[in-house]
Amino acid sequence: MNSDIAMNSKTINCRINGANYQLNVSPAMPLSDVLRAQGFLSIKQGCCVGECGACTVLVDGTAIDSCLYLAVWAHGKTIRTSEGESLHGKPSAIQQAFAESGAVQCGFCTPGFIMATSALLAKPRSQPMTVLQIRQGLAGNLCRCTGYQMIVDAVRKCDAGSSH
Incomplete structure (x- = not known):
């Protein structure tokens, strides 16, 4: 030092x-x-x-x-x-949704997107988010590989499975 x-x-x-x-x-x-x-x-x-x-x-x-x-x-x-998202060595629901949706390509941006998704899904709401709300909620994260649709799909999968 x-x-x-x-x-x-x-x-x-x-x-x-x-x-x-x-x-x-x-x-x-x-x-x-x-x-x-x-x-x-x-x-x-x-x-x-x-x-x-x-x-x-x-x-x-x-x-x-x-x-x-x-x-x-x-x-x-x-x-x-x-x-810290993993639970006892197993992927969290968000990590699993990203993998299942093909939202992980080169993987460089993935940890940042997972954390942004975690914060986005934690916000209280009465109904599932629209695609526009998801895109706006993740607007501070860039990806050069996926074209974003698979990331949006992963978030929608988590959002549909959560209780509001």
Whole structure:
């Protein structure tokens, strides 16, 4: 660790995927860098400017671009990554729907889409989402392989199976 970083580091406490962490971070370090350093490799570093959504995680249930979110802001927060979506080593309903719908191609964007989908499906509503609502809800995530329809299909499959 660079001596300037060590001298200016801050200690944060947070929960990541259900486990408590105490981390020393530079005040300017993005959360994406900290998460990857902790072994959460589902966090992809695509654009690093909040345009692609490949680094999407949930912070206290809200989908955020972790490349824009400073790690010091995570103090006292609960963070969930795509690794935290799996249940006892089995894919979550969202992960399963993505696989079954062919929404996983190269896979680079998939963890970010899964987290954005998780946040989108958690929003209260009285009826299933329309295709337009799904597309708008996932607008911050980019995919270069699927053409998006298979991703929309995966979200619709989860939305139809959830209780409203």
